Amino acid sequence: MNAKWMIAGAGALVLAGALPWGVGYLTQQQWQQATKEVNSNQPFVxxxxxDYQRGILGSEVIGTVSLINPDTGESRRFDFQADVTHGVTGSLxxxxxxxxxxxxxxxxFPDQEPQLTLETRLWGTAVxxxxxxRMEMVDVDTGESLSTSGGLVRVEIRDAGSSADALLVWPALALTGPDINLRLSDLRVEQTMNHLTGEVWVGSGEMAVNSLSLNAxxxxxxxxxxxxxxxxxxxxDSGQRLDSRVAFEVEGVSLADDSYGPQRLVFALEDLEVExxxxxxxxxxxxxxAAMSSSGAGPEAFEQQMEAMQQVNEAVRDLAAAGFSLGFPELLVTTPEGQVTGxxxxxxxxxxxxxxxxxxxxxQRLTGDLNLSLPLALVEKYPELQLQLAPLIKQGLLVQQGNRLVMKADLQDLVLDVNGEEIPLPPLL
Incomplete structure (x- = not known):
């Protein structure tokens, strides 16, 4: 009996030692795969x-992160090191x-250093x-300073990368200098994403800021x-169609001694064919x-750009043929002179x-409508705005109805009807 228990104990010890080694091996494979996907799925990072030195209970990693400007191709490089701890079901x-x-x-960072970690699990979860x-940065040459409270950024990836939750919480940020004073309070961002197919993700998100003040x-x-x-x-429609909606809102705007609000703008895409x-x-x-290809302006790069452009044109055609609608169903701008709606x-x-x-x-088959209404007092108060709108008023595209200026437009058969004035549109697409 004692021999059996000794054998079982020895087996348990071997298993306990082997598990971290296996976890370390899988962690290295996951890191290599994640690196490959990051580099292939976007051009910015x-x-x-x-160097990846893997041991039994831990590993050491040395690498670089390059931030790339897609327009210029310029990059900024940051070198990093990571200490990896292997556990039984995952690594840190x-x-x-x-x-x-x-x-x-x-x-x-006068109080303590930031902590940046990545926790992975064998079943495909990563956090x-x-x-x-708290951070304090001062530029003695310009007199500008940047200070922030402590903050948290957390991204949890599940189901082998097919779903993710993101959270950002930053209570305070201030940028001050001789000519500017910018302050932000209570920034919070939450995002949930689920992979649908290919480049298409679905989910919901919200960004909220309690206040943003600028004194320049x-x-x-x-x-x-x-x-x-x-x-x-x-x-x-069983995953065949996609609806998307984004709403921007500011509850109040304070300018000198005036305060007014709310402001609201909603964008909507509906009934898009997913494929x-x-x-x-x-x-x-x-x-x-293709535009960022290192091959420059050679024939191969030009051919890649033409193929991509052809793919875009065909996709636009397929998207239209499947039917869709897009626009902004709600526009509300509140001013001291009244509300602008559209x-x-x-x-x-x-x-x-x-x-x-x-x-x-x-x-050829596009249809649409537009409605815009703004207070006449707003135009009369600001000469610059009056000069910009004067041609529209003269042509009858903006008409006065009581104490407001109104535009009502309809699109059909390549003709835009604005307040009864018909404008033929060129067939550009």
Whole structure:
């Protein structure tokens, strides 16, 4: 009996030692796969691993992160190191810049250093977390300073990368200098994402800011209260169609001694065919990648750009033939002189296979409408605005109705009817 227990105990010890080694091996494979996906799925960040020293209970990683400007191709490189701890069901990676968190000779974090970690599990879950303490940065040459409270950034990736939750909480940020004073309070961002297919993700998100104030030299102080951005994208019709909506809102605006609000703008995309939308997103990604190709302006790069452009054109055609609508169903701008209101929508009907085959242009069957109303007192108070709107008023595109200026427009058969004035549109698409 004792021998059996000794054998079982020895087996348990071997298993306990082997599990961290196996976890370390899988962690290295996951890191290599994640690096490959980061570099291939977007052109803005490039991740490179210089050295990966894997042990039984832990590993050490040295690498670089390059931030790339897609327009110029310029990049800024940051070297990092990570200490990896292997557990029984996952690993914990603790990252730190090789040069430290502060610039040479500076102490940006007087209380403690930031902590940046990545926790992974064998079943495909990963949690990226940044805990940032209070920060103080001062530029002695310009007299500008940046100070922030402690903050938290957390991204949880589940189901082998097919779903993710993100959270950002930052109570306070201030940028001050001789000519500017910018303050932000209570920033919170939440985002939930689920992969639908290809380049298409669905989910919901919200960004909220309690207040944002700006006091610049030679300008009136401005404060925006309770800013919010809410978005939602969802699959409908058994995942074949996509609806998306984004709402921007500012509860109050304070300018000098005046205060007014709310301000609201809503964008909406409805009934998009998922397959065509995915092809369009893929085409844009390929077009951007081709434009940034290191091969420059050679024949191969030009051919790649033409292929991507052709893919975009075909996707737009397929998207229109499947039917869709887009626009802003709600516009509300509150001013001391009154409210500016409006809405607009562009639609394309769903076509049969025969109608699609005969389709010459996307614009041919587009229909739409636009409504805009603004107070006459607003135009009369600001001469610059009056000069900009004067041609529209003269042509009858803005007409006076009581104490308001109104525009009502309808689009059909490549003709835009604005307050009874018909404007033929050129067939551009």
């Amino acid at each position: 490039r991740l490179e691993t210089g 990676m603790d990252f730190e810049p090789l040069g430290g968190w502060s610039s040479s000779g500076e102490d940006w 990226f977390e940044l805990e940032a303490p 030299a030679q300008e009136l102080p401005v404060t925006l209260d309770r800013i919010s951005v809410r978005s939602r994208s969802e699959a409908v 065509a939308w995915n092809a369009l997103m893929t085409g844009f990604t390929d077009l951007q990648s 809405s607009a929508e562009i639609r394309h009907p769903e076509l049969t296979a025969d109608e699609k085959a005969e389709m010459l242009m996307v614009m």
